[in-house]
Amino acid sequence: xxxxxxxxxxxxxxxxxxxxxxxxxxxxxxxxxxxxxxxxxxxxxxxxxxxxxxxxxxxxxxxxxxxxxxxxxxxxxxxxxxxxxxxxxxxxxxxxxxxxxxxxxxxxxxxxxxxxxxxxxxxxxxxxxxxxxxxxxxxxxxxxxxxxxxxxxxxxxxxxxxxxxxxxxxxxxxxxxxxxxxxxxxxx
Numbered sequence: 648x649x650x651x652x653x654x655x656x657x658x659x660x661x662x663x664x665x666x667x668x669x670x671x672x673x674x675x676x677x678x679x680x681x682x683x684x685x686x687x688x689x690x691x692x693x694x695x696x697x698x699x700x701x702x703x704x705x706x707x708x709x710x711x712x713x714x715x716x717x718x719x720x721x722x723x724x725x726x727x728x729x730x731x732x733x734x735x736x737x738x739x740x741x742x743x744x745x746x747x748x749x750x751x752x753x754x755x756x757x758x759x760x761x762x763x764x765x766x767x768x769x770x771x772x773x774x775x776x777x778x779x780x781x782x783x784x785x786x787x788x789x790x791x792x793x794x795x796x797x798x799x800x801x802x803x804x805x806x807x808x809x810x811x812x813x814x815x816x817x818x819x820x821x822x823x824x825x826x827x828x829x830x831x832x833x834x835x
Contacts, residue, residue, distance in 0.1 A: 671820035672697035675759055675788040676704055678813065678825050683707045685754040688778065690714075690743045690771070691761030695723025701757070702730050711748060713741040743771030748778040756785045760793040760821075768797065772807040782830040785809065790821040800824060 676697065681687065685708040692698050692712035701710045710730070714720060720738055730736035739747045743758070743765050756775050765771045775785050789796045797803070801811055801824070809826035816823045 669696055669700075671759060671788050671790050671818075672700050674818045674820050675757055675786050675823055676700050678786045678816070678823055679704075679755045679757060679784055681705055681708070681755060686711075686752055687755045687757065688712065688746070688748060688753045690746075690756065690758040690775070691764075692723050692738070693719050693759075695719075695726040697757060697759055698723055698727055698730075698736060702727065702735060708754075709735060709737075711737045711739065711753075713739045713743070713746060715740060715742050742766075744774055746774045746778050750777055751780045753778045754780060754783055756783070758785075758787045760788065760790055762787045762800075763789065763794060763797045768803060769807065772804065772809070776808060776828055779828045781828055783828045784812075784825060785827075786823060786825045788821055788823045793821075796822055796824065 681704045683706055685705045687701050687705055687708065687710050689697055689701060689710070689712045692714045698710060698712050712723065714723070717740070720740060723738060724731055727736050731738065741747050744767055756779060762768060762771065779785060801815070804811060804824065804826050808829070810829055811826050813823070813825040
């Protein structure tokens with residue numbers, strides 16, 4: 648119901664995520680520390696709650712999102728109709744392992760409650776690193792109901808060339824990890 652929402656159960660999951668996901672989304676977006684002109688990508692955007700907050704945080708920037716679920720696209724598009732029409736928000740049916748984004752074009756990437764469900768976490772992390780500019784930030788967040796982060800996440804991030812800046816911050820909403828692509832690096 649939550650990994651790849653579809654059908655009636657998927658719509659119910661979208662409504663539940665929209666009601667319960669705001670706090671963790673707000674915590675994660677604060678950790679991104681976004682410039683108003685930033686280009687930001689959200690992976691697994693669900694019903695579009697964090698996309699809505701990202702659009703508010705980057706009024707002069709651009710937001711893109713990827714999610715494989717048609718149900719979540721419907722909910723996110725309905726929630727953010729004006730931004731889609733204005734061209735400030737692009738939604739793509741894709742996954743973390745196949746980001747439809749050019750090399751080094753994103754200032755920040757966000758993933759809330761989904762990294763631990765990716766079929767290949769290393770492939771997704773490699774793609775994120777490819778699309779982030781040098782010095783770009785990746786934040787992944789996990790709520791307790793989602794099962795929390797995968798074991799040894801900090802080590803996995805380091806093995807993919809990320810510099811850990813904040814590992815495993817605990818908030819009332821969940822746990823957050825913030826990493827950065829080294830400034831002197833080129834995309835892997």
